[in-house]
Amino acid sequence: MSNLVVMKFGGTSVEDATAINRTAGIVRGRHAKGLTPIVVVSAMARVTDQLLTAANAAGRGDRAGALAITARLRNRHLETAGALVSQQTICELTNWIDSEFDALDEVLRGLAAVGELTPRISDMVVSAGERLSSRMIAAAFAHRNLDAIYVDARQCIVTDAQHGKAIPQDALIEQRLRHYVLPHASAGRICVMGGFIGATEKGVTTTLGRGGSDFTAALVGGGLDAGSIEIWTDVNGIMTTDPRICPNALRVKTISFEEAAELAYFGAKVLHPATILPAVKKNIPVLVLNSRNPENEGTRIISLAPHCRSPFKSIAVKRRLTIIDVVASRMLMSHGYLKAIFDVFDKHKCPVDMVSTSEVSVSLTVDSNDKLPDVAADLSQLADVKYEGRKALICMVGENIRGQNGIAARVFQAIRHVNVRMISQGASEINMSFMIEEDDAEEAIRSLHNEFFGDPDPEIFDVEALRDVEALKESVR
Ligand code: ADP
Ligand code: ASP
Ligand code: MG
Numbered sequence: 001m002s003n004l005v006v007m008k009f010g011g012t013s014v015e016d017a018t019a020i021n022r023t024a025g026i027v028r029g030r031h032a033k034g035l036t037p038i039v040v041v042s043a044m045a046r047v048t049d050q051l052l053t054a055a056n057a058a059g060r061g062d063r064a065g066a067l068a069i070t071a072r073l074r075n076r077h078l079e080t081a082g083a084l085v086s087q088q089t090i091c092e093l094t095n096w097i098d099s100e101f102d103a104l105d106e107v108l109r110g111l112a113a114v115g116e117l118t119p120r121i122s123d124m125v126v127s128a129g130e131r132l133s134s135r136m137i138a139a140a141f142a143h144r145n146l147d148a149i150y151v152d153a154r155q156c157i158v159t160d161a162q163h164g165k166a167i168p169q170d171a172l173i174e175q176r177l178r179h180y181v182l183p184h185a186s187a188g189r190i191c192v193m194g195g196f197i198g199a200t201e202k203g204v205t206t207t208l209g210r211g212g213s214d215f216t217a218a219l220v221g222g223g224l225d226a227g228s229i230e231i232w233t234d235v236n237g238i239m240t241t242d243p244r245i246c247p248n249a250l251r252v253k254t255i256s257f258e259e260a261a262e263l264a265y266f267g268a269k270v271l272h273p274a275t276i277l278p279a280v281k282k283n284i285p286v287l288v289l290n291s292r293n294p295e296n297e298g299t300r301i302i303s304l305a306p307h308c309r310s311p312f313k314s315i316a317v318k319r320r321l322t323i324i325d326v327v328a329s330r331m332l333m334s335h336g337y338l339k340a341i342f343d344v345f346d347k348h349k350c351p352v353d354m355v356s357t358s359e360v361s362v363s364l365t366v367d368s369n370d371k372l373p374d375v376a377a378d379l380s381q382l383a384d385v386k387y388e389g390r391k392a393l394i395c396m397v398g399e400n401i402r403g404q405n406g407i408a409a410r411v412f413q414a415i416r417h418v419n420v421r422m423i424s425q426g427a428s429e430i431n432m433s434f435m436i437e438e439d440d441a442e443e444a445i446r447s448l449h450n451e452f453f454g455d456p457d458p459e460i461f462d463v464e465a466l467r468d469v470e471a472l473k474e475s476v477r
Helices: 017-032 047-059 063-084 087-114 119-126 128-143 170-180 182-186 213-223 257-265 273-281 337-347 372-379 407-414 438-452 463-476
Strands: 004-009 036-041 148-150 190-194 197-199 205-207 228-233 254-256 286-290 299-302 314-327 352-357 361-367 384-397 422-425 431-437
Touching (some): 004 017, 017 036, 036 213, 047 063, 047 119, 063 087, 063 128, 087 119, 119 205, 170 213, 190 213, 213 228, 213 273, 257 273, 257 299, 257 314, 257 384, 273 286, 314 372, 314 438, 337 352, 337 361, 337 372, 372 384, 384 438, 407 431, 407 438, 431 438
Parallel strands (some): 228 286, 254 299
Antiparallel strands (some): 197 205
16 A cells, blocks of 8 residues: 555644644654655635635725735734744745735735736635645744655646636646656655645646645545545544534544535535545545544544444534525426526526425525526526525435434424425435524534434444543533
């Protein structure tokens, strides 16, 4: 098996000098075991959000607002760099950080003068987060005597030109990785690159969509046939639900690629939905691990998960959804009706999450976005249209729903006090989802968690952690 391990560190794992030091320690540990890490890093926590806000402010003509944000970001990066490298090397790094921010400010001033933000310029601005973090982290690693080398991700991650959500070009990526990364890795050096960012063949900077650093890690792992891909984050792994919603969520020890992909698609932010695909193609195990608790064994995502006593592995929630009801009595039974409806969504490049149909009506759910008025206007040429926002989709995932009786009854009994708008059992038979009001989502998840994870299977879930918490509570009493 390949001794290459792709290690991706998310925003919280590189949020400041302390976190970056921890990251260096984790990478050193892998290196000491004879593995060759290829490190993919996100922007420092919250930096991408702030860069987007700055770009939007400049696009509206708010020059001062935009520059105030980059001034704070400049300080944060300079301060972090100062805490990471010695006096001898600091000058080179801080000069470089200053010149990056000078260039960024120049772009923002230009944007504010023109008053228009294009997706291409937006990508150029937001990519700064990963460009800065990766250089800085490579320098910090080298300063800690790790044999680290910075690689510009844009040389390797070739994409199309769909700015904001660019599609990677697998064959080219593989070629580039073999050219720019493999020779260093083969010599035992630790390559450090930014996640989330790429470039077109012509070299124009693009981004892979929010949370896209996970995707970069999987592309690198897939392209170089790595032995494993590690996603380092701020929780112990994939949990039975978002621990921010349900503090007694349990770590899932192993989960199948299919289940993890379903969870990610339906809102479990811990993994980007596209992450799994390149790994599945080459059957590379993916591990989700906690950089604040590196001893924990995390979650292992593999092709075939072992049998589990409980029907579900985890509950995800996708918020900010809108339901669109299309009612067309005049189209009753005419063929081509559904096609005409979907053509409208296709025309506006608006993905649909869930569909339910009756004789005369079709209900669809989509992410709330600014295309909705145009979509509704086109649909109203075909039928009567109503749309309603602030909905949430709850998605319960598990391979063991297949062939088990009475599961739906248990689900809806547990949330009997909640108004359920649409229900679907996915064609893959490993998810059961339904749409409710956004305000009801957290309460519903806690009720479902109590119902289905009250007696967890110790083969699959980390029940020891639960016992530790109980013992701690007992000792405090
Ligand atoms: P990173 O910056 O490392 O990419 P993210 O914030 O994107 O981290 O993802 C980690 C967060 O995902 C966790 O802090 C947690 O709140 C959230 N999350 C949502 N669903 C789950 C789940 N099922 N298991 C674990 N974490 C989850
Ligand atoms: N920095 C990017 C984001 O916040 C990518 C990532 O963190 O995965 O979306
Ligand atoms: Mg993430």
